[in-house]
Amino acid sequence: xxxxxxxxxxxxxxxxxxxxxxxxxxxxxxxxxxxxxxxxxxxxxxxxxxxxxxxxxxxxxxxxxxxxxxxxxxxxxxxxxxxxxxxxxxxxxxxxxxxxxxxxxxxxxxxxxxxxxxxxxxxxxxxxxxxxxxxxxxxxxxxxxx
Numbered sequence: 001x002x003x004x005x006x007x008x009x010x011x012x013x014x015x016x017x018x019x020x021x022x023x024x025x026x027x028x029x030x031x032x033x034x035x036x037x038x039x040x041x042x043x044x045x046x047x048x049x050x051x052x053x054x055x056x057x058x059x060x061x062x063x064x065x066x067x068x069x070x071x072x073x074x075x076x077x078x079x080x081x082x083x084x085x086x087x088x089x090x091x092x093x094x095x096x097x098x099x100x101x102x103x104x105x106x107x108x109x110x111x112x113x114x115x116x117x118x119x120x121x122x123x124x125x126x127x128x129x130x131x132x133x134x135x136x137x138x139x140x141x142x143x144x145x146x
Contacts, residue, residue, distance in 0.1 A: 013038040017134035033132035057081040070094050087115040106138040
């Protein structure tokens with residue numbers, strides 16, 4: 001069975017993030033912080049690069065991975081979206097294989113923090129310092145030669 005480190009080499013993940021609101025009366029749809037494609041590439045020295053991208057945005061990723069159980073990934077995403085700089089910080093862990101789990105899909109779980117404010121689509125500002133939880137599930141290994 002492949003380890004999570006093997007899944008990280010040029011892996012495409014489906015990424016979703018949710019606001020950390022403990023109020024169970026809030027609709028699940030109202031907790032959405034973001035969703036995107038997450039492409040992670042690693043090197044043998046523990047370096048991490050890639051991109052987080054979706055409709056109308058792309059953040060270039062740079063960071064590192066530390067082997068262990070669980071493996072730890074730290075990275076920052078930066079990009080210019082509609083003329084404004086976006087910067088987000090990510091810390092996540094690779095979920096180990098669960099004993100007796102059936103058809104377990106490799107997953108990453110962690111937190112994302114908006115590092116700097118940026119304009120939002122309603123004409124206001126998304127403030128810095130907002131922390132959300134995220135998870136990403138392995139979607140496949142893209143052909144990077146295209």
